[in-house]
Amino acid sequence: MDILSLKNVTAGYGTITVLNDLSLTLRAGEILTILGANGCGKSTVLKTAMGLTRVTGGALALGDKSITATPSHLRAAAGLGYVPQTRNVFQDMSVIDNLRMGGYLRPKQFEHDVEEVFALFPRVKERRRERAGNLSGGERRMLSIGLTLLLKPKVLLLDEPSSDLAPATVDIVFRAIQDIHTSLSIPILLVEQNVNKALEIANRVCVLVRGREALDAPAGEIDTRHLHDLFMDGGVRTS
Ligand SMILES: Nc1ncnc2c1ncn2[C@@H]1O[C@H](COP(=O)(O)OP(=O)(O)O)[C@@H](O)[C@H]1O
Numbered sequence: 001m002d003i004l005s006l007k008n009v010t011a012g013y014g015t016i017t018v019l020n021d022l023s024l025t026l027r028a029g030e031i032l033t034i035l036g037a038n039g040c041g042k043s044t045v046l047k048t049a050m051g052l053t054r055v056t057g058g059a060l061a062l063g064d065k066s067i068t069a070t071p072s073h074l075r076a077a078a079g080l081g082y083v084p085q086t087r088n089v090f091q092d093m094s095v096i097d098n099l100r101m102g103g104y105l106r107p108k109q110f111e112h113d114v115e116e117v118f119a120l121f122p123r124v125k126e127r128r129r130e131r132a133g134n135l136s137g138g139e140r141r142m143l144s145i146g147l148t149l150l151l152k153p154k155v156l157l158l159d160e161p162s163s164d165l166a167p168a169t170v171d172i173v174f175r176a177i178q179d180i181h182t183s184l185s186i187p188i189l190l191v192e193q194n195v196n197k198a199l200e201i202a203n204r205v206c207v208l209v210r211g212r213e214a215l216d217a218p219a220g221e222i223d224t225r226h227l228h229d230l231f232m233d234g235g236v237r238t239s
């Protein structure tokens with residue numbers, strides 16, 4: 001079953017076109033990773049799914065419902081959970097109050113739901129009374145993923161969740177992504193620069209070159225040497 005689909009989407013910002021006639025489908029039970037050089041349009045795919053770009057062609061659907069014309073603020077309620085690369089948590093609020101904000105749609109279930117987040121990220125539980133502005137980069141990343149999970153999304157869109165993190169924290173975040181996928185059964189559209197980690201975790205990989213799909217294949221069939229050819233500007237790490 002198709003969970004989230006972009007069909008022949010052309011999108012960008014103002015007069016700039018970034019995605020050119022792009023078709024991409026996230027299926028049930030899947031982690032689909034988008035790879036590509038810096039500036040090729042990976043973040044723009046996620047922003048387009050969230051309604052944050054100017055779409056000039058094509059169609060988007062969540063399950064069997066068209067979201068092409070759905071305003072951005074209603075897409076979260078429709079089931080799209082989006083974790084931008086630099087999510088600003090509410091710096092001046094405590095961690096637990098940040099989580100309460102994430103759970104505003106289900107206040108009665110909060111105490112139950114938040115335990116799910118704490119199980120994924122014990123560190124967030126330890127720091128729950130801390131001011132969010134005092135968290136480390138890794139803790140803040142965990143909190144921002146947790147906040148989004150409290151919306152009970154049908155799909156999770158993650159933009160470079162491992163960027164700028166220490167290796168030990170990268171491992172924690174990737175393990176959590178795996179758990180979100182398997183234990184919580186949420187399909188994930190993942191943008192990553194860490195190719196090896198992304199290939200380990202993904203079911204399928206889509207490579208973008210200048211806003212177009214250059215490759216769509218099961219993760220196990222990807223030849224990393226071929227990836228190098230596709231990332232001509234060297235914007236991607238493979239080790
Ligand atoms: N808000 C914006 N306004 C204008 N151009 C943008 C904006 N955001 C991104 N771009 C441009 O769109 C292109 C794709 O950006 P992006 O999707 O962020 O790439 P990636 O995530 O693959 O590095 C780049 O050329 C970038 O400069």
Ligand SMILES: [Mg+2]
Pocket residue numbers: 042043044085
């Ligand atoms: Mg990006």
